[in-house]
Amino acid sequence: MSRAPQSGSSSGLLRRINTVGVLEFAWDHDVFTATEAMEATGLTRSTVISRCAELIELGWMREVERVPEALGKGRPARLYRLRADAGYVVGVDAGQHRVLATVCDLRGAEVGRQEHPIDPEHDNAADRLALTDTTIEEALASGGVDPARVLAIAVGVPAQTDVDGASPPGQNEFWARMNPGFAAHFRERGWHTTVENDANLAAHAERALGAGHDARSFAALLSGERFGAGIVVDGALVRGSYGGAGEMRLLDYVVGVGSPHGIGYLARTWGREARESGDLPADSTLGALAVDAIDAPAVFAAAADGDVGAVAVVDRLADRLARVCAVIDGMLDVDRIIVAGGVAPVVGDLLRRTAVVLEGMVHPPAPELVASSFGADAVIVGASTLALDRVRTGALDFVPGSVEGE
Amino acid sequence: MSRAPQSGSSSGLLRRINTVGVLEFAWDHDVFTATEAMEATGLTRSTVISRCAELIELGWMREVERVPEALGKGRPARLYRLRADAGYVVGVDAGQHRVLATVCDLRGAEVGRQEHPIDPEHDNAADRLALTDTTIEEALASGGVDPARVLAIAVGVPAQTDVDGASPPGQNEFWARMNPGFAAHFRERGWHTTVENDANLAAHAERALGAGHDARSFAALLSGERFGAGIVVDGALVRGSYGGAGEMRLLDYVVGVGSPHGIGYLARTWGREARESGDLPADSTLGALAVDAIDAPAVFAAAADGDVGAVAVVDRLADRLARVCAVIDGMLDVDRIIVAGGVAPVVGDLLRRTAVVLEGMVHPPAPELVASSFGADAVIVGASTLALDRVRTGALDFVPGSVEGE
DNA sequence: ATGCTTAATCCAAGCATTAAATCTAATGCT
DNA sequence: AGCATTAGATTTAATGCTTGGATTAAGCAT
Numbered sequence: 001m002s003r004a005p006q007s008g009s010s011s012g013l014l015r016r017i018n019t020v021g022v023l024e025f026a027w028d029h030d031v032f033t034a035t036e037a038m039e040a041t042g043l044t045r046s047t048v049i050s051r052c053a054e055l056i057e058l059g060w061m062r063e064v065e066r067v068p069e070a071l072g073k074g075r076p077a078r079l080y081r082l083r084a085d086a087g088y089v090v091g092v093d094a095g096q097h098r099v100l101a102t103v104c105d106l107r108g109a110e111v112g113r114q115e116h117p118i119d120p121e122h123d124n125a126a127d128r129l130a131l132t133d134t135t136i137e138e139a140l141a142s143g144g145v146d147p148a149r150v151l152a153i154a155v156g157v158p159a160q161t162d163v164d165g166a167s168p169p170g171q172n173e174f175w176a177r178m179n180p181g182f183a184a185h186f187r188e189r190g191w192h193t194t195v196e197n198d199a200n201l202a203a204h205a206e207r208a209l210g211a212g213h214d215a216r217s218f219a220a221l222l223s224g225e226r227f228g229a230g231i232v233v234d235g236a237l238v239r240g241s242y243g244g245a246g247e248m249r250l251l252d253y254v255v256g257v258g259s260p261h262g263i264g265y266l267a268r269t270w271g272r273e274a275r276e277s278g279d280l281p282a283d284s285t286l287g288a289l290a291v292d293a294i295d296a297p298a299v300f301a302a303a304a305d306g307d308v309g310a311v312a313v314v315d316r317l318a319d320r321l322a323r324v325c326a327v328i329d330g331m332l333d334v335d336r337i338i339v340a341g342g343v344a345p346v347v348g349d350l351l352r353r354t355a356v357v358l359e360g361m362v363h364p365p366a367p368e369l370v371a372s373s374f375g376a377d378a379v380i381v382g383a384s385t386l387a388l389d390r391v392r393t394g395a396l397d398f399v400p401g402s403v404e405g406e
Numbered sequence: 407m408s409r410a411p412q413s414g415s416s417s418g419l420l421r422r423i424n425t426v427g428v429l430e431f432a433w434d435h436d437v438f439t440a441t442e443a444m445e446a447t448g449l450t451r452s453t454v455i456s457r458c459a460e461l462i463e464l465g466w467m468r469e470v471e472r473v474p475e476a477l478g479k480g481r482p483a484r485l486y487r488l489r490a491d492a493g494y495v496v497g498v499d500a501g502q503h504r505v506l507a508t509v510c511d512l513r514g515a516e517v518g519r520q521e522h523p524i525d526p527e528h529d530n531a532a533d534r535l536a537l538t539d540t541t542i543e544e545a546l547a548s549g550g551v552d553p554a555r556v557l558a559i560a561v562g563v564p565a566q567t568d569v570d571g572a573s574p575p576g577q578n579e580f581w582a583r584m585n586p587g588f589a590a591h592f593r594e595r596g597w598h599t600t601v602e603n604d605a606n607l608a609a610h611a612e613r614a615l616g617a618g619h620d621a622r623s624f625a626a627l628l629s630g631e632r633f634g635a636g637i638v639v640d641g642a643l644v645r646g647s648y649g650g651a652g653e654m655r656l657l658d659y660v661v662g663v664g665s666p667h668g669i670g671y672l673a674r675t676w677g678r679e680a681r682e683s684g685d686l687p688a689d690s691t692l693g694a695l696a697v698d699a700i701d702a703p704a705v706f707a708a709a710a711d712g713d714v715g716a717v718a719v720v721d722r723l724a725d726r727l728a729r730v731c732a733v734i735d736g737m738l739d740v741d742r743i744i745v746a747g748g749v750a751p752v753v754g755d756l757l758r759r760t761a762v763v764l765e766g767m768v769h770p771p772a773p774e775l776v777a778s779s780f781g782a783d784a785v786i787v788g789a790s791t792l793a794l795d796r797v798r799t800g801a802l803d804f805v806p807g808s809v810e811g812e
Numbered sequence: 813a814t815g816c817t818t819a820a821t822c823c824a825a826g827c828a829t830t831a832a833a834t835c836t837a838a839t840g841c842t
Numbered sequence: 843a844g845c846a847t848t849a850g851a852t853t854t855a856a857t858g859c860t861t862g863g864a865t866t867a868a869g870c871a872t
Binding site: 451455480 | 847
């Protein structure tokens, strides 16, 4: 008698569905009562409470004791809350010139961070992998997080990646160096691993937390040294089998563009050209700078200052950028284009000029042009966001960290 | 006592899931046994049989009696089969010059078809809507299908459409004529209605039944009078908020292209130009034709014949098409580009030449170039495929036709 | 203390599924 | 013909999970 090993009800499928439903609700609310969860999930009180009990058992949630001076009339409700420290995710921006790692809790709050420069002259796959490991280790230590409690990691690389996170080999030495087997390496540690192109991660960041959160379709245009776009259409990231969607190699064939150079590169280069041409008026802000001191922010600052040479550069950039945007919109009909990357904080004026040019180039309505609010952090924010997303989506497949902590 | 109105088990959610699972299985198998369904769904025999009973009750399936000379050793299995005639879907290709409607059963077999030309000179929204109704009525009659048994309809239009099937108003008189409120009109009849851009439907056709069935990412390039692409990336159609993805307005800005004209238009125009230039040698196939008789098939035929002038046109087309493909691939990293539309049957040689040019224009691997096997039927096949897909996806929300038939 | 209000808990009822035993229909061998 | 063999169909009891109502618990106001 008793203990017959029977699974019943399709091996607990329904139970699982409801558990996930309650956890989902917990994820986007802070503390909550059973009654609130009932309304959101459509389940009975008994069921909600039993699901909560299971989630507490599993370590995903915790019951939080009421603050004494609570209020209300009837019997006070028990309060539940997602355990933000049930696990952590690591985000990595493994860029060409530096490796940056952050550690976030399940609520997305950053609890640790570390960064190391990489000298492109002495860069190789093995060192890059080792330095990334070190950076992560230190970021974890800075947040006091035990590596065993990491559930997932996402790594952004300036390379194409396939769905498994590998970069197509052979044809591109650079990719092999930028993505030295990250996917296999971290999976070996038992972490759920995603390796993704940096522009695609920027798009993830914008979708979840930035200017893309209210747009069905948009492009996040990474615009530093080279253009690269992360494209979200109908709420889904468009990546392609090898993650090459949005790589913008096609700019070579666009009239008035012809190269993949980005805003940062062009502003600097054209700004220096103007400085060296000697045609600048005597009172030019740009003319007063050393050539080496001229970079994109300097040029935009000078233009804001009314400097004729810098204004000319910005106008030229506006035309160029408008064409890039016209191509993206013409192919994908996006509602919004978000200019991201290190230059994002200084392109406000450029975007206003670009919008005017763009208006004449596309079928109305023209896509809205906005600057990302993440600045140089777009990729790392996207990485942690994506890692977190993976945990959320497959939550019950993860085992949250040991609960002994408290 | 008894009969307490209790819903239990989350209002039959699990039951519904399993019912759908069995129906799914039925949909892509012909006759099948309970045992087969058990293996596919992971359910028990009892459950499968009870789900089948419900599906038969609902009218989706039917039990088919064994043919006497069956075989095997043990007790012969009961056989089930999807009722292909449980309902019908209507596909419509409402093109600029003609309206074509087909009626298909649930297995996708065409059971009725009707077509009417439209004179673009005397075209207006009201007449177009009325003619479409007539065409559908006649197509239904030709297949002996009672309109009440239609479950869904999909209409392809040469216009952009939003997710509800409406074309953005105002800015484009042409669209309002091409899509005279189809969505609202057919929904009023109680049919599940989808109105979609023609190139997007071609992509649906290729994905489900054509050259796209084994590609994760591809573009169906409708190439008659104007280029238009239906884009599938990672298995999902990329359409944009207003269905404008793949509209290829960006061709205006591509070096060596500059206009949206398609292969059909260009082959005809350039072929006539060559004919009129008078530079053709005496034995030219093209030169022997009347100017009015020169169209795309004629040009391709002449080129296959070795006609110098026609070969020159094909070479020029190859260069142009390669640039179009390079732009699509550069933006979306597709595995394959499928040239569709009326010209598809004759572009084999052109594609071979194009592939050579394209090889030098894109990052390897270059997308594979293939001709659609649907010819002028790409849009209508896509329409019925899509309508069928909608029925399949939401099957239990539909009420199949009356069963009294047999 | 006595209600009043709102949650939590308990419990019987019921649905849907599974597992195991039993039944049924065919084949093939003797 | 009789009987074992095979394999699917049915039946039955057990199980898991959810529901809905009854009961109890916890605060607050009077």
